[in-house]
Amino acid sequence: MQKEIIVIAEILNNNLRPITFELIACAEELANLNSADIKIIVINCNPNKFAEEISKKTGYDVLAVKTPLLKQYNSDAYKNILKAILSNDKSFFICIGNTSQGLDFAPGLAVKLGCSCITGINGIIEKNNNTVFSRSVFGGKMNALIESKTDTAILTVQPGCFKNRQKPEKPGKITHVTQNDPPSRIQSKEIIKPESVQSELSDAKTIIAIGRGIEEAENIMHVEKFSHLFNDVAIACSRPVVDMGWMKYKHQVGITGSEVSPEIYIACGISGSSQHIAGMNESKFIIAINSDPNAAIFNASDICIVEDLLSFLDSFEQNSNLKIKQNQTLDQSQNE
Amino acid sequence: MKILVCIKQVPESELTPGTDEKKQWVTYGPHLKYKFNRFDEFALEEALLIQETFDDVSIDVITIGVEKASEVIKRAFGMGAGKGIHVITAENEYNDPYNIALLIAKEAKKENYDLILTGIMSEDMMQAQTGQMVAEILNLPCSTGIISLNTEPDSGVVFAEREIEGGLREKLETKLPALFTVQAGINTPRYPTLSKILKADTKELISVYAKTNEKRQAAVSVGRPVKSRSGIFLTGSVDDKAKQLYTILKDKNAIMKAG
Secondary structure, three states: OEEEEEOOOOOOOOOOOOOOHHHHHHHHHHHHHHHOOOEEEEEEEOHHHHHHHHHHHHHOEEEEEEEOOOOOOOOHHHHHHHHHOOOOOOOOEEEEOHHOOOOOHHHHHHHHHEEEEEEEEEEEEEOEEEEEEEEHHHHHHHEEEEEEEEOEEEEEEHHHHOOOOOOOOOOOOEEEEEEOOOOOOEEEEEEEEEOOOOOHHHOOEEEEEEOHOOHHHHHHHHHHHHHHHHHHHEEEEEEHHHHHHHOHHHEEEOOOOEEOOOOOOEEEEEOHHHHOOOOOOOOOEEEEEEEOOOHHHHHOOEEEOOOHHHHHHHHHHHHHHHHHHHHHHHHHOOOO | EEEEEEEEEEEEOOOEEEOOOOOOOOHHHHOOEEOOOOOHHHHHHHHHHHHOOOOEEOOOOEEOOOHOOOOOOHHHHOEEEEOOEEEEEOOOOOHHHHHHHHHHHHHOOOOOOOEEEEEOOOOOOOOOOOOHHHHHHHOOOEEEEEEEEEEEEOOEEEEEEEEEEOEEEEEEEOOOOEHHHHHOOOOOOOOOOOOHHHHHHHHHHEEOOOOOOOEEEEEEHHHOOOOOOEEEOOOHHHHHHHHHHHHHHHHOOOOOOOO
């Protein structure tokens, strides 16, 4: 019996999210290593437009599950529908996004199906004829290779780790089913946007981001002073700094904040969790300052500076003022 | 209202574990220090806030971990938890979240908890699975990444907001009993108080040995991550590095010109 690699399309707030195509790229890597067909499942009150888009852009078959009574994603519905569809011996791997939605239902689905659930996958490796999965542990400082002990495995895939796989192909076949169960235990009421994410971050040439390593809110002014040396700059921060109320959400960079790609990104006292790195790793040039030589941020930086943050900023300011004075003296002497 | 909070002891993030000879898993050497998993602290604080708002609320905490993990229960007592359950595991190893969920569910089944809270993930393993799996085993509705929680114990309804991408929040309505995994920033966890710390030994702490060790997944090896960038470390004194960085930034025209 031909095995299947299943991709669960991510539809959030009635938008088809790009991670869906990254999951398909991941499925293709798996299909190359383990002969299997790829099938995408779309669950939505109006799945057809999403199913058509996916089948046209990838050429794979899509199962469109229409859920007329569910206006939004519902974890119980997803788990029950997928258990009914996937309780067979065909599924090899089930690829889901490592996102707020994917993680909401994937582990519970694994319990229903009696299989393993490996989360936050950032790579696939073939080791001793066995497909193993790479994932971040210890705040991103280390990477573990994990194998599934069950024949079927649910994988949640980290965004940005696989290419957004689209290529015009003969569209795949679309199958339609309908599921009429209403939402039961959990009712989704509405989706709100409490604070607008400022775009001031996206225009700056240099972004200087502050992490927990700043230690105290009072120290933030030292970074602000440092930023005055730059000609086109914005201040940002990691999530913990916002959680502690030291800076506002509009400065937050990361998966639940802004995604930025400035020319220069200077991470000050940021440990480098994968959630933060996902929000800034498109930056052209990344500089990190951290007193921990093993900080995960150093694996994603072009320039690594292991120093106490405040001492370093102080030294930088003194040395740059010295250079500016030297240039001024040079200009003056040239003018004389 | 009976609340259970699932908590975990994790290594301090500033320290890095070493690996064993075969690099199959990390070693939990003597240089490591441990702390309360940050996300579970938020969960316990949320339970304490509910206790302060309503009458007749009890808070139990449970941890699955080695002997030393009882420290995190003691800290929970210092914050205000009423009873602790410690399911003792033999050693620190790569745990399948499913096994942890089985161990928690086994104890939770003994009481009919109205509300189970835990952090969205642990800082060391970063699985973000255990809460959801406990809910599934106990057949409870479950929502994750909760950034706001409003409970109405009389009607048994919970209004929750969960955080989703793009700075959006989804508003949910759920009936108890239910399980929620909470996101950082939902509240500000309190420090343990001296009076509660001193009374910690008077609190009930049940210790049992873990009976299952399910492995639906296993660690094959562990090591440093692959670097995604060149990662050049500047060398010399702090002044040397500052000067080097100044030159780099000036060459990129990032520094303000003089005058």
